[in-house]
Amino acid sequence: MTHVAVLGAAGRMGQAVCHAVETASDLTLASRLDAGDDAATVAASGAQVAVDFTVPSATEANVHALIDAGVHAVVGTTGWDEDSLGRVRDHLQAANAGRAGAADPQLGVLIAPNFALSAVLAMRFAAQAAQYFESAEVIELHHPGKVDAPSGTAVHTAQGMAAARREAGLAPMPDATETALEGARGADVDGIPVHSVRLRGLVAHEEILLGNPGEQLSIRTDSFDRSSFMPGVLLGIRQIGTRPGLTVGLEHLLDL
Numbered sequence: 001m002t003h004v005a006v007l008g009a010a011g012r013m014g015q016a017v018c019h020a021v022e023t024a025s026d027l028t029l030a031s032r033l034d035a036g037d038d039a040a041t042v043a044a045s046g047a048q049v050a051v052d053f054t055v056p057s058a059t060e061a062n063v064h065a066l067i068d069a070g071v072h073a074v075v076g077t078t079g080w081d082e083d084s085l086g087r088v089r090d091h092l093q094a095a096n097a098g099r100a101g102a103a104d105p106q107l108g109v110l111i112a113p114n115f116a117l118s119a120v121l122a123m124r125f126a127a128q129a130a131q132y133f134e135s136a137e138v139i140e141l142h143h144p145g146k147v148d149a150p151s152g153t154a155v156h157t158a159q160g161m162a163a164a165r166r167e168a169g170l171a172p173m174p175d176a177t178e179t180a181l182e183g184a185r186g187a188d189v190d191g192i193p194v195h196s197v198r199l200r201g202l203v204a205h206e207e208i209l210l211g212n213p214g215e216q217l218s219i220r221t222d223s224f225d226r227s228s229f230m231p232g233v234l235l236g237i238r239q240i241g242t243r244p245g246l247t248v249g250l251e252h253l254l255d256l
Ligand SMILES: NC(=O)C1=CN([C@@H]2O[C@H](COP(=O)(O)OP(=O)(O)OC[C@H]3O[C@@H](n4cnc5c(N)ncnc54)[C@H](O)[C@@H]3O)[C@@H](O)[C@H]2O)C=CC1
Pocket: 007, 008, 009, 010, 011, 012, 013, 014, 033, 034, 035, 036, 037, 053, 054, 055, 056, 058, 062, 075, 076, 077, 078, 079, 112, 113, 114, 115, 116, 152, 229
């Protein structure tokens, strides 16, 4: 039985994760933490794995506290960049160097911008397709309670596509637009325009548009309900104990 702590337990995702853990026969919900609680206390609750769905401004400190507490982490919170990921990688390396044996297992942290299978596949397909199209843009659409823009998924999608375009030696995308208003062409993520829509009624959606003369490929993922993220989160909880160090992206657990 794996004991699980949930950070951000009072939030939209935290509540869904608590319910998913409570209904899984091989998992026990050891503790629920939210703003004002100390992440270092999760070990005392018996948790071997902690799940973090909090806010971009808090998640990195939470992860470092979890590593210090000797607890594996599964993180869905957005806001990560190469610098913050590098600090977690270094911290894990240092912490794991001093850990050995069954009583002191090697620690793992999984940080995934999106736990929904459709989104993970959409990102993968977008990266595969990117080298074959002159133009590419990303539109992400979310509920208006979302605090960050663009979404972590959109950033990850654009970065994967930009890397594929670079490797294929593609020229910058054609665009002769002279913008009268700043922001009209969206945010620039590694040369890929990313547009953020916030609309009441939405949950989490993304459309990737790829264009060539005379043709267009659209790749779309829709999370209509937060239950879409739960199989991925549970997979992360079940596997993180066997994945020492930092893993970025659920695709690595799906052998994609
Ligand atoms: N990776 C994925 O598949 C998904 C990621 N997300 C991301 O997860 C994060 C949370 O999303 P929601 O649940 O919609 O947000 P939310 O605003 O509903 O919940 C966040 C919760 O974290 C709590 N919190 C704030 N600071 C904290 C701290 N220091 N320690 C513990 N709890 C703290 C808040 O009080 C709140 O209850 C966002 O970054 C969002 O983008 C959301 C959905 C799926």
